[in-house]
Amino acid sequence: MSPHYALFFDIDGTLVSFKTHEIPLSTIQALTQAKANGHKIFIATGRPPIIITNLGAIEHLIDGYVTTNGALCFVGNEIVVCNAIPQEEAKLAVNDAKEKQYGIIVVGERNIAVLDPKGDVDFIFRQQLAVKNLNEAIPVEEVLEQRILQLTPFFNKDYEKELLGRIPGCISGRWHPAFTDITAQGADKGRGLLAMAAHEGLDPQYTMAFGDGGNDTTMIKTAGIGVAMGNAIDELKKEADYMTTSVDEEGIWNALQHFKLI
Structure with missing residues (x-):
């Protein structure tokens, strides 16, 4: 046995x-x-x-x-x-997404927020991955008051390296060419x-x-x-x-x- x-x-x-x-x-x-x-x-x-x-x-x-x-x-x-992302690094990444106009999912302890200026999040998550419940997202400012567990930005590998250089408390795990998942070190x-x-x-x-x-x-x-x-x-x-x-x-x-x- x-x-x-x-x-x-x-x-x-x-x-x-x-x-x-x-x-x-x-x-x-x-x-x-x-x-x-x-x-x-x-x-x-x-x-x-x-x-x-x-x-x-x-x-x-x-x-x-x-x-x-x-x-x-x-x-x-x-x-x-x-294990939460350092708060200042989470805010930096969200501000970068707003500035550069790319999509990002912000995962707090209790809620999620979705910034989707180009529709990439909706297209890939809803249509390609059949994800439900994204409509339960709340404003990003409210989620940023919680501990942030994960950030999912929609950008390529080259830009991923650049952003990670500015958020040293984080690591990245990519499982889709269009986006990556960023979590705290460890x-x-x-x-x-x-x-x-x-x-x-x-x-x-x-x-x-x-x-x-x-x-x-x-x-x-x-x-x-x-x-x-x-x-x-x-x-x-x-x-x-x-x-x-x-x-x-x-x-x-x-x-x-x-x-x-x-």
């Missing part, structure tokens, strides 16, 4: 198909079986809780959440990690995984992480076993211990079978 594992899953491109915006049936079946076999199931996503709206089919199986790329981790109503999915394992009394050796994007790199390297989806970016595949098939080709089912967890 294999030991019990803590399984950490990215959402977009890992659990949820970019094509259908749904969790494939084989993935639902795989997670149901894994849970029945005694393994724990955690989400590890760049999404803030307010826009985690696509996990209804597996919600009852989830033991805990690593959200906003590790800045906010929780089990039930208990906060395990809350807030990433790998550290989120370790914090969750410590909180739950789990041996990090018996953790397994699944991902497809650049912001999954720390988690794939940190986990006892790192699994890259077949649709993952090449840089992530190089860091993984194992590569499965894509999200649309029963990737989660195949990986869990390979490691004899189901």
Whole structure:
């Protein structure tokens, strides 16, 4: 009998198909079986809780959440990690977005704000990623009064480097060519995984992480076993211990079978 594992899953491109915006049936079946076999199931996503709206089919199986790329981790109503961006750096980034006229999502502890002068946020999040709840955004000035957990600016990699030079308390994890997720130094999915394992009394050796994007790199390297989806970016595949098939080709089912967890 294999030991019990803590399984950490990215959402977009890992659990949820970019094509259908749904969790494939084989993935639902795989997670149901894994849970029945005694393994724990955690989400590890760049999404803030307010826009985690696509996990209804597996919600009852989830033991805990690593959200906003590790800045906010929780089990039930208990906060395990809350790692905020330095307030002055958050304000600098928001002012830069206003000045340069690019879109940005500002994620506070309780609410989000959306600045979208060119419609990029709406087009990519609503149409390409099928994100709901963006309409629940409140004015950015009110969100900036809260602790800021994540900033999602819509600009290219070159400008990303320039802005990061001005906000030294932050790091960036890009999982889409159009935008990146900026969090505080020390807030990433790998550290989120370790914090969750410590909180739950789990041996990090018996953790397994699944991902497809650049912001999954720390988690794939940190986990006892790192699994890259077949649709993952090449840089992530190089860091993984194992590569499965894509999200649309029963990737989660195949990986869990390979490691004899189901």
